[in-house]
Amino acid sequence: MVCRLLGDSAVLVEVGNRVDDATAQNVQALTEALAQHPFAGVVDIVPAYTTVAVHFDPIRIGGHCPSKLVQAWIERTCSDIRPVSQSGPREWLVPVVYGGEAGPDLAWVAEHLGQDEAEIVRRHCAPSYTVRAIGFSPGFPYLAGLPETLRTPRRATPRTQVPAGSVGIAGAQAGIYPQATPGGWNILGRTELRLFDPERRPPALLRVGDRVRFEPVPREAHV
Amino acid sequence: MIEVLKPGIFTTLQDLGRPGWQSQGVPEGGAIDRMALRVANLILGNREDAVGLECTLRGPVLRFSEPGWIAVTGARVAGFPWLRPRAVAGGEVLDLEEILGGARMYVGFAGGLEVPRVLDSASALVSSGWEGMAGRVLRAGDVIELRTPEMLPSRLQRSWSVSARLFPPMTNPAVLRAIPGPQAEWFSPHAHRIWQEQVFEVSLRSNRMGLRLQGTPVLRTAGPELVSEAVAFGSVQVPADGQPIVLSADRQTLGGYPKIANVISADRSVVAQLRPGGHVRFVLVSPESAHDLVVRQESALASLRAGLAAIA
Numbered sequence A: 001m002v003c004r005l006l007g008d009s010a011v012l013v014e015v016g017n018r019v020d021d022a023t024a025q026n027v028q029a030l031t032e033a034l035a036q037h038p039f040a041g042v043v044d045i046v047p048a049y050t051t052v053a054v055h056f057d058p059i060r061i062g063g064h065c066p067s068k069l070v071q072a073w074i075e076r077t078c079s080d081i082r083p084v085s086q087s088g089p090r091e092w093l094v095p096v097v098y099g100g101e102a103g104p105d106l107a108w109v110a111e112h113l114g115q116d117e118a119e120i121v122r123r124h125c126a127p128s129y130t131v132r133a134i135g136f137s138p139g140f141p142y143l144a145g146l147p148e149t150l151r152t153p154r155r156a157t158p159r160t161q162v163p164a165g166s167v168g169i170a171g172a173q174a175g176i177y178p179q180a181t182p183g184g185w186n187i188l189g190r191t192e193l194r195l196f197d198p199e200r201r202p203p204a205l206l207r208v209g210d211r212v213r214f215e216p217v218p219r220e221a222h223v
Numbered sequence B: 001m002i003e004v005l006k007p008g009i010f011t012t013l014q015d016l017g018r019p020g021w022q023s024q025g026v027p028e029g030g031a032i033d034r035m036a037l038r039v040a041n042l043i044l045g046n047r048e049d050a051v052g053l054e055c056t057l058r059g060p061v062l063r064f065s066e067p068g069w070i071a072v073t074g075a076r077v078a079g080f081p082w083l084r085p086r087a088v089a090g091g092e093v094l095d096l097e098e099i100l101g102g103a104r105m106y107v108g109f110a111g112g113l114e115v116p117r118v119l120d121s122a123s124a125l126v127s128s129g130w131e132g133m134a135g136r137v138l139r140a141g142d143v144i145e146l147r148t149p150e151m152l153p154s155r156l157q158r159s160w161s162v163s164a165r166l167f168p169p170m171t172n173p174a175v176l177r178a179i180p181g182p183q184a185e186w187f188s189p190h191a192h193r194i195w196q197e198q199v200f201e202v203s204l205r206s207n208r209m210g211l212r213l214q215g216t217p218v219l220r221t222a223g224p225e226l227v228s229e230a231v232a233f234g235s236v237q238v239p240a241d242g243q244p245i246v247l248s249a250d251r252q253t254l255g256g257y258p259k260i261a262n263v264i265s266a267d268r269s270v271v272a273q274l275r276p277g278g279h280v281r282f283v284l285v286s287p288e289s290a291h292d293l294v295v296r297q298e299s300a301l302a303s304l305r306a307g308l309a310a311i312a
Helices: A021-036 A068-076 A105-111 A119-126 B017-025 B033-042 B191-199 B265-273 B287-310
Strands: A002-005 A008-016 A040-046 A051-056 A091-098 A128-134 A141-144 A159-162 A168-170 A173-176 A181-183 A186-192 A211-216 B002-006 B010-013 B054-056 B061-064 B068-077 B085-088 B093-095 B097-109 B143-144 B173-182 B200-202 B209-214 B236-237 B245-247 B257-263 B277-284
Touching: A002 A068, A002 B265, A008 A068, A021 A040, A021 A051, A021 A128, A040 B017, A040 B287, A051 A068, A068 B287, A105 A119, A119 A173, A119 A186, A119 A211, A128 B010, A168 B143, B033 B054, B033 B097, B033 B287, B054 B061, B068 B245, B097 B191, B173 B265, B173 B287, B191 B257, B257 B265, B257 B277, B265 B287
Parallel strands: A091 A211, B173 B277
Antiparallel strands: A002 A008, A008 A051, A040 A051, A091 A186, A128 A141, A128 A211, A141 A173, A159 A181, A168 A173, A168 A186, B002 B061, B002 B143, B010 B054, B054 B097, B061 B093, B068 B085, B068 B097, B173 B257, B200 B209, B200 B277, B209 B245, B236 B245, B236 B257
């Protein structure tokens, strides 16, 4: 584990250097341990694929070198890491309307991969995905676990507006757009699940470590 | 009540943002020139985190239906008092269009503004898709309610102003002091020399997400792709084209480009005030001096706070 300075108000902890399940579990364990041992002046703890960032207010941390105090706290906490929640990861079933207006790129993806649309849907619904990071936009989950047989390039021209709930893929990644935003991923379908609600605490539905499966629902059911 | 007659180029409601929600993918947001907004609020006797207007390059024209007090900070506005209170009469129309010098002007309102909040902040995040003013720039015809101040400081009636020395000086080229970033060693000594010795031009494509710079490319030697990780205000990202981006208030919470450096907190106002076409260079400093500088800036603000309290 290596700590690096991310400016004078954040420290970046490199938990591992491989994007895999073991690193993801260590990222999650460190994130949970830090949250359980609060340190006054720490503003935010942001996990990602292989790192955990700790944002802090240098004035509130105080001392001659605040980042050293924060690093010392991280190291102390590391010695007290417990295995991630014994109950296992949280699991979500996400209902998706595939194709048509809800999934404007399903036909292109099918053609690009030389399959029919039903086969693309079957492949997309087959695996259990893992949330590896929340970012890009509020509540956006980066999902690992996309089958090799579903890899496609991003759209050459990003869309200026992707509707909320759009379920997309790009390269080896899968995700769900919580809000209407510009986006360059291939959109296979749409879910009515609210991935981000500013009134909810926490506002993001999913968190790093959660498991996600997709399930097709008929188009009519959502009209 | 304030009516927006002309909105300006990019005028938004801003307070000090949403610093605690980055784990949820929510950008920190808030005033880019935090010091300018805090000073506008201090002048008027508001809480330092009260919401004001952030106006970029060209400001708005506003009509006040009732009398009040405002303060203009950050960049100057032609024909308008700067860094001191200004009384506004009921029915008065304020022309704040011509912004001089810097890129961003801030308007504070005594008592603050009555506006909806999302995640404990009124700051507009235009990329969010949120409804109402938290998700967009101001438009002509918008109406904003003024809050009645609990108590107006008597100093508003007297003649005084805040020293501009509270803010880092704007030189030409402007100077951004920075400490090495998490991927500094991904760049060759040659690339570091280019990065530190050249004067960059600020691109027109700069916005609240980041300050985009143009110049001789800062190319990294071949190596692994960075796996997306958290970024911070002032992170200097270098994409494959070698043109650095200094991340600003509305940056996404994660980024996938290597970060050669990170601008220090004390130079945040410089990032905010650089105009497209302006020139800037980087100077490397130690983490210790970055800390000394932010402490010094904060204690200057504390002295201002105490000084204003003393004149009531």
